[in-house]
Amino acid sequence: xxxxxxxxxxxxxxxxxxxxxxxxxxxxxxxxxxxxxxxxxxxxxxxxxxxxxxxxxxxxxxxxxxxxxxxxxxxxxxxxxxxxxxxxxxxxxxxxxxxxxxxxxxxxxxxxxxxxxxxxxxxxxxxxxxxxxxxxxxxxxxxxxxxxxxxxxxxxxxxxxxxxxxxxxxxxxxxxxxxxxxxxxxxxxxxxxxxxxxxxxxxxxxxxxxxxxxxxxxxxxxxxxxxxxxxxxxxxxxxxxxxxxxxxxxxxxxxxxxxxxxxxxxxxxxxxxxxxxxxxxxxxxxxxxxxxxxxxxxxxxxxxxxxxxxxxxxxxxxxxxxxxxxxxxxxxxxxxxxxxxxxxxxxxxxxxxxxxxxxxxxxxxxxxxxxxxxxxxxxxxxxxxxxxxxxxxxxxxxxxxxxxxxxxxxxxxxxxxxxxxxxxxxxxxxxxxxxxxxxxxxxxxxxxxxxxxxxxxxxxxxxxxxxxxxxxxxxxxxxxxxxxxxxxxxxxxxxxxxxxxxxxxxxxxxxxxxxxxxxxxxxxxxxxxxxxxxxxxxxxxxxxxxxxxxxxxxxxxxxxxxxxxxxxxxxxxxxxxxxxxxxxxxxxxxxxxxxxxxxxxxxxxxxxxxxxxxxxxxxxxxxxxxxxxxxxxxxxxxxxxxxxxxxxxxxxxxxxxxxxxxxxxxxxxxxxxxxxxxxxxxxxxxxxxxxxxxxxxxxxxxxxxxxxxxxxxxxxxxxxxxxxxxxxxxxxxxxxxxxxxxxxxxxxxxxxxxxxxxxxxxxxxxxx
Numbered sequence: 001x002x003x004x005x006x007x008x009x010x011x012x013x014x015x016x017x018x019x020x021x022x023x024x025x026x027x028x029x030x031x032x033x034x035x036x037x038x039x040x041x042x043x044x045x046x047x048x049x050x051x052x053x054x055x056x057x058x059x060x061x062x063x064x065x066x067x068x069x070x071x072x073x074x075x076x077x078x079x080x081x082x083x084x085x086x087x088x089x090x091x092x093x094x095x096x097x098x099x100x101x102x103x104x105x106x107x108x109x110x111x112x113x114x115x116x117x118x119x120x121x122x123x124x125x126x127x128x129x130x131x132x133x134x135x136x137x138x139x140x141x142x143x144x145x146x147x148x149x150x151x152x153x154x155x156x157x158x159x160x161x162x163x164x165x166x167x168x169x170x171x172x173x174x175x176x177x178x179x180x181x182x183x184x185x186x187x188x189x190x191x192x193x194x195x196x197x198x199x200x201x202x203x204x205x206x207x208x209x210x211x212x213x214x215x216x217x218x219x220x221x222x223x224x225x226x227x228x229x230x231x232x233x234x235x236x237x238x239x240x241x242x243x244x245x246x247x248x249x250x251x252x253x254x255x256x257x258x259x260x261x262x263x264x265x266x267x268x269x270x271x272x273x274x275x276x277x278x279x280x281x282x283x284x285x286x287x288x289x290x291x292x293x294x295x296x297x298x299x300x301x302x303x304x305x306x307x308x309x310x311x312x313x314x315x316x317x318x319x320x321x322x323x324x325x326x327x328x329x330x331x332x333x334x335x336x337x338x339x340x341x342x343x344x345x346x347x348x349x350x351x352x353x354x355x356x357x358x359x360x361x362x363x364x365x366x367x368x369x370x371x372x373x374x375x376x377x378x379x380x381x382x383x384x385x386x387x388x389x390x391x392x393x394x395x396x397x398x399x400x401x402x403x404x405x406x407x408x409x410x411x412x413x414x415x416x417x418x419x420x421x422x423x424x425x426x427x428x429x430x431x432x433x434x435x436x437x438x439x440x441x442x443x444x445x446x447x448x449x450x451x452x453x454x455x456x457x458x459x460x461x462x463x464x465x466x467x468x469x470x471x472x473x474x475x476x477x478x479x480x481x482x483x484x485x486x487x488x489x490x491x492x493x494x495x496x497x498x499x500x501x502x503x504x505x506x507x508x509x510x511x512x513x514x515x516x517x518x519x520x521x522x523x524x525x526x527x528x529x530x531x532x533x534x535x536x537x538x539x540x541x542x543x544x545x546x547x548x549x550x551x552x553x554x555x556x557x558x559x560x561x562x563x564x565x566x567x568x569x570x571x572x573x574x575x576x577x578x579x580x581x582x583x584x585x586x587x588x589x590x591x592x593x594x595x596x597x598x599x600x601x602x603x604x605x606x607x608x609x610x611x612x613x614x615x616x617x618x619x620x621x622x623x624x625x626x627x628x629x630x631x632x633x634x635x636x637x638x639x640x641x642x643x644x645x646x647x648x649x650x651x652x653x654x655x656x657x658x659x660x661x662x663x664x665x666x667x668x669x670x671x672x673x674x675x676x677x678x679x680x681x682x683x684x685x686x687x688x689x690x691x692x693x694x695x696x697x698x699x700x701x702x703x704x705x706x707x708x709x710x711x712x713x714x715x716x717x718x719x720x721x722x723x724x725x726x727x728x729x730x731x732x733x734x735x736x737x738x739x740x741x742x743x744x745x746x747x748x749x750x751x752x753x754x755x756x757x758x759x760x761x762x763x764x765x766x767x768x
Contacts, residue, residue, distance in 0.1 A: 011076075011130055012137045014087065018073050018102055019135050021093050026065045033058035064091060064251035072135075073102055074178035075113050076128040088113045090177060091251060105177050106219040114185035121145045129178065173243045176208050177250065187611050188213045192221060192552060195608035197596050198581040201638035202627070202740035203618030206581035207710060210554045211243060213579050215250040217552055225551035229254045229538045231572060233263075235557040238694030238703075239710045256539040256550070260565050261433035263572065264440050265544050267397070271430030275590040275729045276419040280412065281434035282562025282591025284602065287441055289411050293403055294342050294445045298325060298349075299390045309382045314357050316386055324352035325391070341447025342394055349391045354378035393449050396442035400435065401428070434591070437564040443546060444571065549574050557710055558582035562591035563599060570603040580608075585635050588706060588733045613638070618712055620644035622763060623746045627739040629755045630725075630732035647767055648746040650760050653719065656687050656749065663715040664699050667744060670714030671699065675738040677723040678704040684719055705734035708741050715745040722751035 036055045068090040075088035092104035103110050112122040124145050131139040180188065187209050190196050200206045214230045232255055234240045240257045247255050261269030273281065280286070305316040328348040331340045340348065351374065358373035377383055403409055407417035422429055431439070502518070542548045553573040555561065559582035561569065570576065580600075584593060593599045600608045616624060621640035626648050628637045651659070656674070663672045676684045685692035685702040694703045694711065701713075705724060718724070718738050728734035735753070739746065752760070 007140060008137055011140060015073055015130070015132065015135065015137050018087070018089070018093060021095065021101065022065060022068060022072060024096075025093075026062065029058055029062045029065060033062065060253060063248075063253060067249055067251040070249070071132055071178060074130050074132070075105075075110075076130065077113055077116075077124055078126040078128070079123050080125055081123075086110070104219065105180075106216045111185070111189070114180045115182045116145055117182065118145050173208060173211075173246050174249070176205065177212065180209075180212065181205075181615070181617075183613055183615065184209045184212075187613070188216050190611065192217050192577050193575075195576055195578040195580055195600060195604050197558075197600070197608060197610045198579065198613060199583065199610055200581070200613030201583055201585065201616060202624075202737075203616035203640075203712075204613035204638050205617055206583070206613060207243065207556050208246065209613070210556060210579050210581045211246045212250070214255060214552070214554055215247060215252045218252050218254060221551070226254055228549060228551035229256055229542055231256050231258065231542070231550040231553045233553065233555045233569065234259060235560055235709050236694070236707060238696065238707055239556070241696055242694075242711055254538055256542050258539075258543060259433065260561065260568065261431075261436050262543060263568055264436045264443070265546050267431050267436060267439060269431045269433040269436035271432040271435070273432045273434050274419065276415075278432075278434050278562075279590035280416045280419050281432075281438060282564050282589075284563035284567075286438060286564055287567060290438065290441050291445055292411050293409055294394065294399075294442070296409065297342075297392055297394065297399075300325060301390065305386055307382050307386055309377070309380045312361060314360060314377075314383065316353065316357070316383075320353060320356045321390060324349045324356070327352050328391070342445055343447045343449050346391045346393060347450075350378050350387055353387060354383070357383065393451070394442075394446040395449050395451070396439045396446060399442055399446070400438055434562065434564070437562065437568045440546070440568040440571065441564060548572065551575075551577065553578045555580045556582075557586075559584050559587040559593045560589040560709075561593070561599070562589065563602070564591075566599050566603050576604045576607050585631055586709070586733055586737050588709070588728060588730050588737065590729045592730075616640045617642075618743050619740050620646070620742075620744070622647050623739065623742055625763070626746065626756055626759050627736055629759045630736045630739070630753075644744070646745050647763055648748070648760060650748040650752055650757070653750045656684065656717075656719070657689070659717060659747065659749065660688055660700050663717060663745060663747065667714035670744070671696075671701070672715045672717070673708060673711070673713040673741055674700060674702045674717045674719060675705055675708055675724075675741070676702070676719035677727050678706070679727065680720060680723070705738045709737055711741060712743055713741055714743055715747070716742040717747045717749060720750040721748050721756060722753050725753050 033055060036051060036058065071090065073087050073089040077086045077088065079085070086103050086109060087101065088105055088110050089102045090105065091102070092100070092107060093102035095101050105113070112124045113127060116122040116124040116127060127143040127145065129141040129143075130137055131141070176184075184205055187196070187198055190213075198206055198210065211232070214232065218225055218230065232240075232243075234243065234257065236259060240259065244257060247253070259269075300321050301316070301318055304318060307314045307316060328345040329339065331345060331348050332338060333340055333344075339345070354374040354377045355369075357377050358369040361373065361377075362369035378387075401422075404420060404422040406423070407421045410417060410420075412420075542550065550573050553569060555569060555578065558580040569578075582593070584595075587593055596608070596610065616638035619627070619640060621643045623644075624637065624640045631637060660672060660674055664670075674684060674688065681692045681702060681704055688700060688702060690698065690700060690702055692702045694707050695701045696711075705728075716738070718735070721735055721738070724738060725732050725735045732753075735756075739756075748756070748760070
């Protein structure tokens with residue numbers, strides 16, 4: 001620790017200069033944003049779009065500058081060349097004279113801060129870590145990269161890293177921008193192309209490394225990724241809440257957080273499947289099963305069908321239908337050269353049958369068929385009823401629900417059909433995460449229905465009508481708010497709310513709206529907000545559009561995804577630019593991964609690679625020793641970076657409440673998790689007087705091993721470890737997860753598996 005007064009004073013002077021520059025840039029940015037709002041009123045769609053783009057850029061810049069406030073500068077590099085020094089921080093800053101005064105941690109110039117070692121100094125003589133309390137420098141740590149003075153294996157910034165690990169958990173993941181280690185930095189800066197699989201055991205920092213990689217990619221490939229965004233997929237809503245502050249703290253907002261159960265627009269897959277149902281639904285063969293189920297909805301009549309329409313008799317023949325079906329199934333998409341999706345092929349089928357019927361009628365009347373004849377027949381109710389039965393329009397949710405009610409239509413064995421059947425259900429069941437992947441597969445097979453297409457067209461027309469209200473004649477501009485009815489209804493809450501907002505902005509001087517234009521402007525604003533959801537933020541737009549292609553996708557706890565999940569995720573990123581983090585030893589889902597190749601080869605053959613993180617920075621060695629007893633032979637555990645004098649303990653279940661209160665007192669302001677088997681969560685929560693679930697702000701939370709996945713706590717109490725192991729579809733995987741959530745203390749109440757008890761007894765004997 002090099003924290004003498006002279007050193008601190010020198011660093012304080014420099015840090016003060018940096019914050020002064022930050023404040024100056026904040027003021028300039030906010031001033032430019034105010035100028036945009038106060039500028040001329042946009043007169044058309046293009047002008048509005050340009051104005052919105054400019055204001056968004058300033059808003060993003062303002063958010064980036066605000067996010068840099070905490071720990072603005074955290075490092076310094078001294079190089080071999082005299083007076084060659086770089087300061088490293090959250091963002092890059094230049095002086096008024098355009099000289100670099102702070103280097104963004106993601107810039108190439110900052111790499112030595114994370115990668116330089118005594119063996120490979122990269123020209124660095126000293127690496128300094130600055131510790132800030134607000135804007136005040138309170139300490140510095142130096143790494144002098146001299147082979148004679150420093151152990152080659154020493155962690156970069158060891159003191160800073162260990163200090164961060166000792167901090168209490170807050171219920172939210174924090175960034176590690178100041179303490180990234182060399183192995184983590186290599187992952188963060190790896191080529192964005194293809195799928196990078198980051199393997200690592202508990203505590204190796206897979207999640208936070210992946211999030212910093214997202215920030216790095218947005219910094220390095222801003223033009224490519226901005227607007228398309230990065231999708232971060234997590235295992236649960238609690239997990240997403242746990243990580244949701246990391247990227248904003250790094251100044252990044254072009255990121256969408258979701259679970260796989262939220263990837264199909266209009267559906268939230270929050271139901272629960274039995275292990276067998278989840279396994280069946282997630283199996284790769286379901287792609288072919290659903291394809292056949294869709295194809296089986298197309299029928300050829302066993303005999304000719306006579307239909308009367310407007311006094312004329314038509315004969316829909318077997319041959320006519322067979323030829324129409326062949327034509328539809330052989331038709332290809334002009335862009336992809338792939339067969340047409342079911343609903344698009346249906347249009348070809350309808351047209352072919354209608355043309356054949358028009359010719360049939362023309363022959364009967366001795367005249368030539370007119371082009372309009374077929375169009376009229378195609379929409380005639382009597383004929384359309386027959387056609388709908390032969391080639392029905394399909395909608396994924398209705399079809400999948402129907403297949404679950406009648407699973408005999410699925411090419412599965414009897415046991416598999418029984419596992420997913422809802423025939424005996426008393427009412428509709430909520431969609432599950434596994435269902436969402438099947439809905440997405442069906443949507444890919446069926447394509448948009450005519451009904452959905454008509455709705456999209458109506459929405460587009462309504463938007464254009466709202467725009468037209470802004471561009472109408474002077475009479476429309478002069479109309480009072482209550483008399484203008486384009487877009488949102490004049491008396492609607494949307495109109496009233498828009499009027500209030502616009503009035504307030506005008507009063508504050510944020511925007512200028514001529515009085516005669518006020519009514520039309522309010523109408524236009526209300527119309528855009530009620531009729532065009534695409535004008536929402538990135539998450540709203542991206543998750544509402546199944547065809548949205550993200551620039552990059554990060555998948556956390558990726559070992560839990562099934563083969564069908566991977567097909568769905570791959571559609572969200574046609575470029576296959578992904579960061580996939582996981583640990584096969586923690587796979588708990590029945591349809592999860594046993595092998596990366598089995599999951600990724602079908603969706604990205606030859607386009608994926610692996611990297612491994614081997615150091616466990618979170619879990620103390622004594623706790624990790626207990627958890628390792630559950631690993632199968634041949635699995636190499638991560639190396640614990642730190643030891644601890646706080647040894648794991650075991651006891652019979654006496655007063656759970658007293659135990660939890662004791663742990664909460666021992667970790668002071670930290671967080672405690674009580675993890676029982678899923679079947680005992682309710683009674684455990686009741687005994688503690690808390691609500692079950694991952695309440696991240698509560699001092700004590702009660703949650704299942706699955707809910708705890710990806711989270712960390714200062715202290716963990718595992719209740720009935722033997723029961724957790726027995727209930728897990730994957731043996732000890734759930735218990736392994738539960739045991740490795742602790743950063744300081746671990747206790748086990750109730751029955752414990754013998755292999756775990758053996759380690760505890762050995763530790764107790766060694767400790768005397």
